[in-house]
Amino acid sequence: MDAIDAIRTRRSIRHFDARSIDREHIELLLADASHAPWTPISAPRPWAFTVIEGREQVADFGARALAYARAHRPRREGYNWLDDPDFSVFHGAPAVVLISGKQANPTALEECTRAGMLLLVAAHARGLGGCWVGSPNIWLAEPAHWRELQTPVGYAPMATIALGYAASIPPAPRPFALSINWL
Numbered sequence: 001m002d003a004i005d006a007i008r009t010r011r012s013i014r015h016f017d018a019r020s021i022d023r024e025h026i027e028l029l030l031a032d033a034s035h036a037p038w039t040p041i042s043a044p045r046p047w048a049f050t051v052i053e054g055r056e057q058v059a060d061f062g063a064r065a066l067a068y069a070r071a072h073r074p075r076r077e078g079y080n081w082l083d084d085p086d087f088s089v090f091h092g093a094p095a096v097v098l099i100s101g102k103q104a105n106p107t108a109l110e111e112c113t114r115a116g117m118l119l120l121v122a123a124h125a126r127g128l129g130g131c132w133v134g135s136p137n138i139w140l141a142e143p144a145h146w147r148e149l150q151t152p153v154g155y156a157p158m159a160t161i162a163l164g165y166a167a168s169i170p171p172a173p174r175p176f177a178l179s180i181n182w183l
């Protein structure tokens with residue numbers, strides 16, 4: 001698959017088959033992600049990767065993140081998903097990658113977002129499926145939880161990606177009309 005095919009055919013995967021992912025395969029993806037461009041102020045180590053392995057452990061973290069989010073629900077619109085009794089944070093994925101950035105780095109969120117995007121496209125190109133998940137963010141905003149996840153000191157989780165082998169691939173959403181000003 002060439003780069004253009006990978007970019008244009010990647011979809012968010014929410015159904016995974018029974019296979020787990022080898023560490024070597026995940027390490028390749030993390031190496032791919034680390035080819036993202038980074039700003040000089042972020043060096044060295046713009047990112048720290050954490051891999052949660054195994055369906056049970058992933059589901060357990062997901063259940064805790066969901067329970068925490070329900071108990072600390074923000075008083076704003078956009079959180080109706082917390083009322084869905086069947087809501088799944090990690091969609092039964094066999095692995096989750098957390099990308100953490102330096103707390104003191106004002107561009108850390110951008111660094112993690114760039115690496116996460118590359119990871120998703122690389123996963124697809126290497127035969128895996130992934131879904132960026134924002135639903136654990138309420139739970140991940142609490143530093144006590146970073147210690148449970150053994151996030152390196154000075155880093156905070158900023159991007160979360162569920163990974164596995166796709167059992168089904170959703171159709172592409174209707175593309176947005178491009179907004180272009182030619183000058």
Ligand SMILES: Cc1cc2nc3c(=O)[nH]c(=O)nc-3n(C[C@H](O)[C@H](O)[C@H](O)COP(=O)(O)O)c2cc1C
Binds near residue numbers: 013133135
């Ligand atoms: C920051 C961010 C957070 C997201 N959070 C979730 C999530 O919590 N659960 C989920 O199933 N999908 C989540 N998505 C995936 C989007 O729903 C998906 O990217 C969008 O519908 C477009 O579909 P596509 O990725 O298949 O092109 C998230 C995407 C982004 C960029």
